[in-house]
Amino acid sequence: MKKIEFFEANYDYVVWAVETLNQWTEKYNLFKTTCYEEMKNSCETDGISEEIWKDWYREWQSIRFCIEKKLQPVIDRDFRNHITMINEDEISVAQQIIAELVVYRNAVDNFYREERKGIYQNLISQENGFFRDKTESESRLYKLTADFQNALQSIIFNCAKAEDRIFILNCLNDISDIHINEMIEFIFCNNSNKNTGNMTSKFAELKNKNYEIYLSDNKSYNEEQAKREKKFNELLDEIRNGLN
Numbered sequence: 442m443k444k445i446e447f448f449e450a451n452y453d454y455v456v457w458a459v460e461t462l463n464q465w466t467e468k469y470n471l472f473k474t475t476c477y478e479e480m481k482n483s484c485e486t487d488g489i490s491e492e493i494w495k496d497w498y499r500e501w502q503s504i505r506f507c508i509e510k511k512l513q514p515v516i517d518r519d520f521r522n523h524i525t526m527i528n529e530d531e532i533s534v535a536q537q538i539i540a541e542l543v544v545y546r547n548a549v550d551n552f553y554r555e556e557r558k559g560i561y562q563n564l565i566s567q568e569n570g571f572f573r574d575k576t577e578s579e580s581r582l583y584k585l586t587a588d589f590q591n592a593l594q595s596i597i598f599n600c601a602k603a604e605d606r607i608f609i610l611n612c613l614n615d616i617s618d619i620h621i622n623e624m625i626e627f628i629f630c631n632n633s634n635k636n637t638g639n640m641t642s643k644f645a646e647l648k649n650k651n652y653e654i655y656l657s658d659n660k661s662y663n664e665e666q667a668k669r670e671k672k673f674n675e676l677l678d679e680i681r682n683g684l685n
Contacts, residue, residue, distance in 0.1 A: 476554065504549050537596050545616075556581065580677050624677075
């Protein structure tokens with residue numbers, strides 16, 4: 442009876458969770474099939490080699506998989522330990538977070554479907570075009586990630602309990618590390634000069650973040666996020682200047 446009563450009390454949330462999980466599963470299946478074939482056919486039509494477009498799809502899949510992994514923990518957290526808000530809303534914290542994840546996921550999909558090939562075509566013919574293409578694409582992707590993290594701020598700072606704010610940060614903030622890791626690997630694999638170690642160390646430093654100390658101050662948290670985005674782009678500019 443307790444289980445029945447619990448289900449009845451949380452019926453709307455359970456229905457939403459099941460529908461959301463089904464929708465995301467369907468979207469991911471489309472990504473693994475339709476989106477793959479679309480990228481393959483589009484690139485082959487324009488003479489872009491299999492090695493190049495498969496590397497783009499690998500990057501795309503890494504970001505998508507990272508986003509997908511956030512869905513279940515967020516739903517479970519709000520279901521088992523309801524996240525209370527300072528200013529209560531009809532929409533739960535989990536629903537708000539997942540709505541922002543959908544916006545971010547769609548922005549990433551649009552980038553790879555509509556922009557990635559064009560960046561390559563515009564830059565690859567230039568001197569050191571391979572490096573210019575990579576820095577430009579990672580700069581745009583990081584901007585999408587920064588937009589997502591900025592959108593989370595109002596949700597995070599509306600949580601009444603510090604432990605819920607910490608949970609959201611720990612659960613979601615590693616998304617930005619994808620681009621940092623991508624640049625570290627790219628530099629290590631494609632640049633063998635004496636500055637390689639120096640640049641990889643600079644990017645690695647960006648992963649040493651401790652946003653928890655800013656949890657009581659929305660303004661400070663926002664400033665720290667902005668500083669991190671600025672530093673990432675400064676390092677990309679440093680690479681571009683080296684190419685020049």
